[in-house]
Amino acid sequence: MKKEELSALIRQKASFLCVGLDTDPGLIPPFLAGESEDPVFEFNRRIIDATIDLAVAYKPNMAFYEQMGSKGWKSLERTMDYLREHPAGPVFTIADAKRADIGNTSQRYARAFFDQLGFDAITVNPYLGHDSVKPFLEHEDKWAIVLALTSNAGAMDFQILQPQLPLLLEKFGIKTCFRKKLFELVIEESQKWGSPENMMFVTGATHPEQLKNVRELAPDHFLLLPGIGAQGAKLSDIARVTLNKDAGIIVNSSRAIIYAGEGQDFQSKAREAAMALQREMAQLLGQ
């Protein structure tokens, strides 16, 4: 999907919602096991049907499928086929895979997620640098979503490191190479590898104070924002500092939508949760 198509989809649906398909066989309503040989796919199918007019993107989290082995991978293939052929489509699809390896290996991951599974985008980890990310940028209308600042506690271990003295030194006209935090350097450096047409950044909505800064560093890139809901960030605070002329953001919610209900009514509960978010988004887009 091209950037302008994604922006048009956001305007058309008045939504920048991504539904995270973190589908765990232990957490889905038990009655589904009696109704289908592939209850994980069946759950996804019903969640998609209940939310597809409200969401612009779906983001399966690979770990949840891999924990079931080749069977889980099969459920994911079925889910991707279903999304691709959905009459209410197209939607933007993100493999939350956090891959990246040396060049010849990243090439294979790109094939796995873009050619084999048909995703529009994949989340990638920047630690291995340019040659680990570039293979994901060589597929037409496909996207690499580079982790910058993640939403978890461990983001504080390395991503925000910076020297304690840069401001002092810069007063004396001395530039240190670490005048920026690591995640800021990642955003700055990785922009050289691609463009706003094939690269986005993951920046956790749990760090609203950093998002203004991120938007200044990457004014034209889409941002994928996980961490609202369960992890507590307020949608309006986030949107205020990150929305740009193309909309420019995708906000993900996983558990708060897909596990909103536990019984026979799980579809309508998921729809209610998605709709509450979409209505707020419509308002924010209208401002």
Added chain:
Amino acid sequence: MKKEELSALIRQKASFLCVGLDTDPGLIPPFLAGESEDPVFEFNRRIIDATIDLAVAYKPNMAFYEQMGSKGWKSLERTMDYLREHPAGPVFTIADAKRADIGNTSQRYARAFFDQLGFDAITVNPYLGHDSVKPFLEHEDKWAIVLALTSNAGAMDFQILQPQLPLLLEKFGIKTCFRKKLFELVIEESQKWGSPENMMFVTGATHPEQLKNVRELAPDHFLLLPGIGAQGAKLSDIARVTLNKDAGIIVNSSRAIIYAGEGQDFQSKAREAAMALQREMAQLLGQ
């Protein structure tokens, strides 16, 4: 597998060789497609039979299986079953998966690779910090192999960053938080999360000048060293600065072994390539 069992295996086989199973359906001998419905597994089976007395570890690279979808995952499951039940076993098995995500997701990856596929170890990316790595450390006799300094060109983008002035500043008694390079901080910090009994580090053999330094930072941890052969580092140079009382290193070779031959004789060619390395290793272990 426990650390002392791995060390004993290295002594017994006089080898610290890991064979990388980067098995690409486009690169394996074409005749295998006529002999088996699962030529990728068939190739792995024959490579394993040809090398298992010379190698202490096998390392399937996940991207190569994922590019084939659920079928590829199935080939990997068969390979793992074969390794587990091999009469010449046990061997140490490493999933080269470079995973890591927020805690509840890393938990699922740990299940996928340790419980579902039965690997002893998985390579993990440190960018997301402590809570993304710890779930891999909570499985008995299983290992997280943390990426520190990788063997590719992009390793220079972020892993070696450090401020330009720390030495100057330290002369004046001023400590900067970036007195170390990022990969050194990763090695230092992540040692707090686990122990030499459940954590190793990946340090590319393409940086022999850094390995002495790595060994000083982590005297008791096993190191997984990719990048000999194709990428050019000399085995004796590496071993000299990294071997410790437990042996403490696993050296990986993938393409140079598994693609040593292209025809009917690919097994004997692979064996020759593995044996050349094992003989050199036996000598280095004997010194």
